[in-house]
Amino acid sequence: MRALRGRLLWFVADPHDAGEAAHRYVEDGLVVIEGGVIRSVGEATALLATLPLDTEIVDHRPHLIMPGFIDAHLHMPQTQVIASYGAQLMDWLNRYTFVEEQKLAQQGHPEKLVTFLLDELLANGTTTAVIYCSVHPQSAEALFRESQRRNTRMVAGKVMMDRNAPDALTDTAESGYEDSKALIERWHGNGRQLYAISPRFAVTSTPEQMTAAGRLAAEHPDCHVQTHINENRAEIAFANELYPEPGDYAGIYQHFGLLGPKSLLGHCIHMTDREWRCFAETGTVAVFCPTSNLFLGSGLFDWARARAEGVPVAVATDIGGGTSYSMLRTMSEAYKVLQLQGQSLSAFAALHAITLGNAKALKLDHLIGSLEPGLEADLVVLDPKAQRAMAHRLETARDLAEELFVLVTLGDDRNVVATYVMGERVVSPSFSGDA
Numbered sequence: 001m002r003a004l005r006g007r008l009l010w011f012v013a014d015p016h017d018a019g020e021a022a023h024r025y026v027e028d029g030l031v032v033i034e035g036g037v038i039r040s041v042g043e044a045t046a047l048l049a050t051l052p053l054d055t056e057i058v059d060h061r062p063h064l065i066m067p068g069f070i071d072a073h074l075h076m077p078q079t080q081v082i083a084s085y086g087a088q089l090m091d092w093l094n095r096y097t098f099v100e101e102q103k104l105a106q107q108g109h110p111e112k113l114v115t116f117l118l119d120e121l122l123a124n125g126t127t128t129a130v131i132y133c134s135v136h137p138q139s140a141e142a143l144f145r146e147s148q149r150r151n152t153r154m155v156a157g158k159v160m161m162d163r164n165a166p167d168a169l170t171d172t173a174e175s176g177y178e179d180s181k182a183l184i185e186r187w188h189g190n191g192r193q194l195y196a197i198s199p200r201f202a203v204t205s206t207p208e209q210m211t212a213a214g215r216l217a218a219e220h221p222d223c224h225v226q227t228h229i230n231e232n233r234a235e236i237a238f239a240n241e242l243y244p245e246p247g248d249y250a251g252i253y254q255h256f257g258l259l260g261p262k263s264l265l266g267h268c269i270h271m272t273d274r275e276w277r278c279f280a281e282t283g284t285v286a287v288f289c290p291t292s293n294l295f296l297g298s299g300l301f302d303w304a305r306a307r308a309e310g311v312p313v314a315v316a317t318d319i320g321g322g323t324s325y326s327m328l329r330t331m332s333e334a335y336k337v338l339q340l341q342g343q344s345l346s347a348f349a350a351l352h353a354i355t356l357g358n359a360k361a362l363k364l365d366h367l368i369g370s371l372e373p374g375l376e377a378d379l380v381v382l383d384p385k386a387q388r389a390m391a392h393r394l395e396t397a398r399d400l401a402e403e404l405f406v407l408v409t410l411g412d413d414r415n416v417v418a419t420y421v422m423g424e425r426v427v428s429p430s431f432s433g434d435a
């Protein structure tokens with residue numbers, strides 16, 4: 001048995017609905033872990049008296065202990081695409097992304113990127129991510145193998161794309177179906193690994209492939225579906241030109257049976273009234289990717305509208321359109337995106353979004369996303385004073401809400417003291433510039 005002592009913060013509801021009652025904060029708290037699972041949580045002094053004498057106590061005071069962060073959308077093959085200059089979506093895909101993604105066919109390259117990605121996510125306190133791999137089945141195989149080795153809970157899938165991309169990056173309706181199915185059978189529910197059926201977007205799939213993706217989703221209703229929608233005006237025009245019948249972009253995915261509560265639709269920036277209603281009626285999740293939407297000049301996600309329509313929202317980095325692996329950084333940019341629309345985002349709402357909020361949006365809140373007993377012990381330990389400018393600023397912080405707002409606004413991987421996966425501390429390789 002192991003117990004972590006520190007300032008505990010987690011959520012039991014959405015601060016938007018429940019206000020102050022949405023979070024739990026224990027100034028001197030203890031998380032007791034047994035078999036990788038949270039056994040009890042509460043006041044340290046009371047709990048310490050109940051523990052067996054041989055319990056290992058890890059003292060993280062005065063640092064914050066939170067549930068590990070969850071990233072709802074990123075691209076493993078784009079870790080060497082991040083920070084590519086001067087293009088909007090379609091141009092950026094052709095000039096940078098499709099060039100790098102072809103390298104995943106090379107022996108050893110998926111493994112190299114996967115190792116980097118999981119190191120980087122864990123160094124940022126992200127313990128679960130929903131991940132696009134490349135079109136090559138071996139890219140998903142490499143991701144799952146490495147995630148399994150580290151015992152992390154990852155959701156991932158091989159991208160399906162059979163047109164409007166270089167030949168070397170296309171599968172077929174048939175092979176995309178067969179390869180995805182084989183990966184599902186091998187990896188979905190294997191240890192902590194979960195599969196996401198991943199047609200890239202309507203632009204790169206023929207109707208035959210969309211039909212095949214819909215069939216996979218119907219055959220595997222417990223798998224997630226992930227794709228992109230309404231990110232960029234040129235993309236939207238192209239999608240509607242390729243699929244004139246359904247009348248709008250959401251209608252395309254709806255027609256092929258790809259919308260539903262386990263469907264994660266990246267971006268959702270330029271949505272029509274009907275599309276919002278369609279998302280609400282099907283329970284489809286809108287995934288907000290603030291750093292990517294700003295970097296690619298795509299537009300501003302309207303979170304208030306999603307909430308008003310009853311559409312669930314998840315938040316994500318969207319590496320490599322996105323520019324940071326940090327979910328704290330991501331929420332700092334989310335705050336700015338909302339500010340530009342006269343909306344706001346409290347620190348509590350931001351920290352809820354990257355923990356319980358994303359867990360709920362992914363329908364994984366029975367496993368991860370909080371510190372409630374019975375959940376998997378994926379945790380992040382944070383030092384809000386780890387950066388000089390933050391320690392300086394915090395001299396004037398008057399309460400927890402202010403301290404957390406500084407953490408969300410200025411924080412990143414430098415504030416991550418430790419990350420735990422199923423109760424085990426993860427050692428991040430220290431980075432020293434030239435390797």
Ligand code: GUN
Binds near residue numbers: 097200201292321
């Ligand atoms: N739409 C289709 N593919 C992609 C991608 O890789 N990144 C982003 N941001 N949008 C996409």
Ligand code: ZN
Binds near residue numbers: 266
């Ligand atoms: Zn994406």
